[in-house]
Amino acid sequence: MSEDNDKESKTEEASEKKISDAVEKGNIPFSKEATLFASLMGILVSLSFFAGPQSAALTQGLARFIDNPGGFRLTTSEDATNILWMAFDVGARFLLPIVIVLSVAGVVAALAQNTPRMVGERIRPQWSRVSPMGGWKRLFGRQGQMEFLKSLFKFGAISLVCGLLLFSGQDSITAALSSDPVLVPSMLLGLAVRLISAVCVATIALVGVDLVWSRLHWKAELRMTKQEVKDEFKQAEGDPMVKARIRSIAQERARHRMMNAVPRASIVLANPTHYAIALYYDRQKGGAPLVLAKGTDLIALKIRSVAESHGIPVVEDRALVRAMYDAIEVDQWIPAEFYRPIAKILYFIYARGKNAKS
Template identity: 30%
Template sequence: MAENENGTERSEEATPDKIRKSKEKGQVARSKELATASVLISAAFALLVFGDRLAYELSVMMKYSFTFERSVLFSPEYLWIHLTTSFKGLAMPMFIILFMLFVISILGSSLLGGMIFSTKSMMPKWSRLSPKAGLKRMLGMQAWVELLKSILKVLVVIGVAWTILAMTFEQILNLSMTPLPGSVFEALDMITWMFILLCCSLLVIVAVDVPYQIHKHSQELKMTKQEVKDEYRNSEGKPEVKQRIRQLQYEASQRKMMGDVPDADVIVTNPTHYSVAIKYEQDGERAPYIVAKGVDFMALKIREVAREYEIPVMEAPPLCRAIYHTTEIGDEVPEELFIAIAQVLAYIYQLDQFRKGKSGRPKPLPNDLKIPKGFQYND
């Protein structure tokens, strides 16, 4: 496993934030062999496509260059005209090939790691001037890997070149017997295919180098457990700070909830553990909904506010538990509990009318309010 300079083991995979920061610095997996092979193979196929045109223009240029009158040799003005005319036909195919290679060189470099523009990677690093660091790079694992790749590259290219020459030796000798311009076309065609095969041999090196570069970059980005913890704290915040924020948010929500209790029409209680504040707007479109609820101490505080604002408090343990466990603040009462809630609200309305002297004393609220089985809680 990778280690830091202080010997700490880097056993953890890089986090997304670490990968993002490394990309911002221009630190991504790169393969020089892939970029080189892309350019060379593209150049070979460009010659295959435009080779005939180049051979033709080259033969025209040679014929034009070696066909002139004796008087031309003594004319300095004609020298420049002759030179530009000679290369005029080669300009377009050469421009197309060079432009294509320019594009491929950029794309080939970004095939692994993507295209990244980073000014940080261009900044000077004084640590690179350290003789100790330079000696470490020269004798490090990366230097040995590059040496092995170079040896492998030479052996592969030499092996492929030797094989090609052995197979085409007689054809090469026969070129001297072929008249112009046929020999030029044949020679260019032969050179192009030799070049293609030699370039394709580099794919063996690429197949080895690309996985190695990905693995190497992954190892370089690995983090220690402490680094992962520090990054989590920096990105997510310290646990004690987050806990304090959650506590403040909870206290703020509780204060808001307690501020809505005076607007309730009735408080349904357990009576000791739970309290639920319910509001019903007779002229509105909403069913009865929850404005506050609480357990233990918060339930007691709800009942204290209710007594302060003279809000009716009804003891209905099964109904209170059912509402508490199946709703959140702001939710409407479930349809399954509408009958029980209607009985409570009707009793509250009749009780209010009795207190105002407009009707007789209402019958006590029945103790056995019907609660569906799916809404029965015994805690």
């Protein structure tokens, strides 16, 4: 019951990270029916192209053992070894092409489904693989039910196909039993080819369904709960609360450093309370004015207050301050397009200060 509830809570699609982690651990969609179908096709190819010629060679090779069993000397262990090697040679020549075809078919079926990779996790001992409870869940869980239905379908389809073929060919089979024994192998070979061909046709639909189902089931098993998505996001991007706190601390330090620099300003531009910009200009060195601080609303009022407490001139120019605010950054020189208006303001302030002294 808890397992069903857990699956129902997994409403989110698997993230790229979870999919990549699953692939790294060897958890990939795989259809056993596709491999079985490839093996059947390999058997069909072997029977069609190799079994006939190889059967004749096998018959000729074994004929020496059957026609003249007494013609072999068998007095020492070396004689017995030679006979065994002769039998092995005859059998290997018959089976080797078939084994090669079946091996290639199995490898091609596996490569067609997934990219090959070495995964140590798949061979690492795990208790769940030998646990009676885990085995019970595999047998009677959703996966086990699906495997049972596929096995039932295969058994029914193969039984039906074999029954129909044997029923339709019963006359030729009966006639072959009373004919020349030399013709029996070719008759059995033809019957086997027809049987395997019919089985392959009958299982094509099953293979297609299993390929789709294996991938859908794999994606369903990797689905995530909303909490898992949040936890993964926190791991990848960091805890939003922690990041917000760090950002807040950084902004507070930047404001504190900026306010400490305001007493060095040569002039403060205001608008009149919503914006404020503190500039430093060195008359001896010349060059462009440096932005010491900028801010809006409460920070702007604080900049004005510090400037007024230190006797720094505050000039109100709504249009200029509003235009400058988005184009400048703290601890950087003002852009060239603001040289002329700022120069006029500085000239006016310095000229007024000079007249006041005189």
